[in-house]
Amino acid sequence: MHEYRVPLDPRKPGQFLACCGMFELADISAPGGIAAFERAGQLFALNTDATFPPKELKLLPAAEFENKTLEPLTLACTGGELALNWWLNETLTGKSAFKTWGGQQTPRRVLEELLGELKGTIAVEEMFAWTRYMKSRFGVDARAAWEALDAGYSPNDIGQDAATFPWVEILAVIGLQGFRPAQQKRARYRYSAWSDPLPIAAARAACAAPWPGLSAQTFEFEVAVRGQGYKTFLFAEGVNHA
Numbered sequence: 001m002h003e004y005r006v007p008l009d010p011r012k013p014g015q016f017l018a019c020c021g022m023f024e025l026a027d028i029s030a031p032g033g034i035a036a037f038e039r040a041g042q043l044f045a046l047n048t049d050a051t052f053p054p055k056e057l058k059l060l061p062a063a064e065f066e067n068k069t070l071e072p073l074t075l076a077c078t079g080g081e082l083a084l085n086w087w088l089n090e091t092l093t094g095k096s097a098f099k100t101w102g103g104q105q106t107p108r109r110v111l112e113e114l115l116g117e118l119k120g121t122i123a124v125e126e127m128f129a130w131t132r133y134m135k136s137r138f139g140v141d142a143r144a145a146w147e148a149l150d151a152g153y154s155p156n157d158i159g160q161d162a163a164t165f166p167w168v169e170i171l172a173v174i175g176l177q178g179f180r181p182a183q184q185k186r187a188r189y190r191y192s193a194w195s196d197p198l199p200i201a202a203a204r205a206a207c208a209a210p211w212p213g214l215s216a217q218t219f220e221f222e223v224a225v226r227g228q229g230y231k232t233f234l235f236a237e238g239v240n241h242a
Contacts, residue, residue, distance in 0.1 A: 001033070001047045004124050010041030010193050013181070013221045013233040014141035015128050017191075018168045019044040020175030020207065026050040027200045029079035035203060037193035041217040047197070052124045054078050057170070059112055068106045070095055075111075075174070086176045097183065098176065100139040102229025110136045111173065117166040127167040137164045139232035140172040142221075182208040187223045190239065192216040 006022070008015040019037070026033045026048040033048030060074040060081070072085035072092075085092065087099040087107060101110060113136040122130055143165065178200070181189035194206040195215035210216040221236035 001049055002051070004044075004046045004048070004052055006044040006046070006124060006128065008042060008044055008128060010037065010217060010219060011236045011238070012142045013189075013191065013219075013236055014143075014165070014168045014172045016041075016193060016219070016236075017140060017175035017179060018128060018171035019046075020179035020203075021171030021173070022046055022052065022175075023200055023203060024082065024174050024178050025054055025077055025171075026052075028077055028082060029054070032199075034197040034199055036195055036197040037217065038195065041193035041195075041219075045197075050078070053118075053122060053127065053167075057115060057118065059108065059115065062108065068108070069101070069104065070099070071106060071108055073107055073111065082174065082177065084173065084177055086180070097187075097223070098180075100223070100231040100233075102231075105136075105230075107138075110138060111170070114138075114164075114166045114170050118170075122167075127171075128165065130167055131163050131165050133162065134164045134166075135162070137162070137169050138173055139226070139230060140176075141165050141168045142233055142235045178204050179207040180204075181221075184220060188220060189223065190218060190220045191236075192218045 008019060010016055023035050026046060030049035035046040038045050054077055056078045058076050060076050065071045070088055075082045075084055087096055089096050117132050181191040184190050191207050192210040193216060194203060194210060198206060206214060218239040219236035220239050222234045223231050224234050226232045
């Protein structure tokens with residue numbers, strides 16, 4: 001197996017979820033891998049026969065869906081396909097609390113533009129720091145959110161490009177399909193970076209509800225509105241367990 005060791009800031013929900021997205025892609029390409037967060041959540045260790053960065057990531061043609069702003073997507077990746085629809089509610093009839101885009105923006109257009117930025121080769125250790133200035137993003141990376149809040153406005157409101165981290169955005173969108181932070185109260189969510197090596201099914205459960213005896217670091221973040229219906233994931237804070 002390959003061992004990938006990816007540094008991250010676990011207080012950034014986008015980076016945590018991007019690690020989860022790596023795990024999801026690894027499981028499609030080469031089932032049987034295990035993963036854990038080491039060093040108090042600051043290092044993601046993934047053991048898998050899959051290869052990163054993935055050799056194939058592309059959207060498949062659109063299916064019939066009336067509301068394009070909520071259109072489910074199918075992503076072709078090395079070894080198979082992945083359905084993406086976490087922005088829909090449980091009955092698949094409306095939006096979920098995690099839907100972050102607004103206006104006429106569609107998940108297909110955003111993901112296509114992000115995927116279009118993935119050119120050339122990059123070391124796995126550098127994926128989370130790789131940045132581009134662009135308008136399209138899902139708002140899962142707190143660094144881009146901080147830029148908007150610090151400036152006092154959202155770049156989306158005036159059509160301005162903002163610092164965007166394509167690999168984090170793409171991988172976090174993939175991670176959210178199977179790894180879902182647990183809602184605590186309105187607009188606040190909690191996730192746990194498990195420290196014991198786990199297979200993917202157990203890891204998905206540990207993310208939302210770590211069980212007694214499992215070593216994990218837990219964080220809580222807020223989903224904030226950033227103008228015209230757009231939302232963003234803010235920096236998380238550590239949670240002390242009683």
